[in-house]
Amino acid sequence: MNEAKGKTFVYGDNVDTDVIIPARYLNTPDAKALAEHCMEDLDESFAKNVKEGDLMIAGWNFGCGSSREHAPLAIKTSGIHCVIAKSFARIFYRNAINIGLPILECEAAVDGIQPGDEVEVDFTTGVICDKTTGQSWQAEPFPAFIQDIIRCGGWMKYLRQMQDR
Template identity: 60%
Template sequence: MKHEGKVWRYGDNIDTDVIIPARYLNTFDPKELASHCMADIDATFAPNVREGDIIVGGRNFGCGSSREHAPVAIKASGVPVVIAASFARIFYRNGINIGLPLLEIGADALKIHAGDKLRVDTATGVIEDVTTGETFHAQPLPGFVQDIAAAGGLIHYIKQKK
């Protein structure tokens, strides 16, 4: 799948409590969660993120609790893919479960800046920074993970297989 959008850049160890603060966990409504996404680290994110924008993080993105609300809030914000140096494993698995593609690019994540425009192909792992002209390569998502993302998440994927 191909995506193009503006970068929202965050650093290392962005935990799930920052992605969706605990005080907003009284709902599982995706749009309500999206309205509070990144509230404690970037109050400008939720009101200004646009459909197709891309989050780029540093090392250990999504660390902390195992709450599935965090990737749900990101996806419901219109972000079609998150790129980071690395992801916390439980966040990575939750991202797959809800159909949010996640691409790891190691230290190359440092070369991508807030406001850059990216073109991302999750099928091939190719990430083009349209702003700088640089190209980065992530491990492409396995076929079944792409199928889960295309279906809108693991539950929808399983229902389609029945």
């Protein structure tokens, strides 16, 4: 996957992992069941309205809180193909890469994108284009090896693919 395009869901600053996937669901081993509860304490309509390929936009320090991988897994499994934020909590950032969820930091894009806008992201170049408004922004693209990890679906799948070569 070299790009993402879809409708946007926009959230604010300091969205923590307990809001992304409430702790009461952490005993659920099924990623699809986690996705059904993604963001429900902040946006109860999210799981009902998200479509495959949509994007999540957020402010500063997205994914703060615990180190659980459940949070990026719930987001990815819900159908979100990319999260764009002003900044990410470092452990969330790493967990997202580990499970193959593309994330980009771009303050200007977050400031310009509105809920429901149609947005396209090119992961190779880091260009974010709001098709609704015609605006575009430049995010720092991932290095090639991280793009490979994301393209494979995460770190473990990437390692298995490397072993099979």
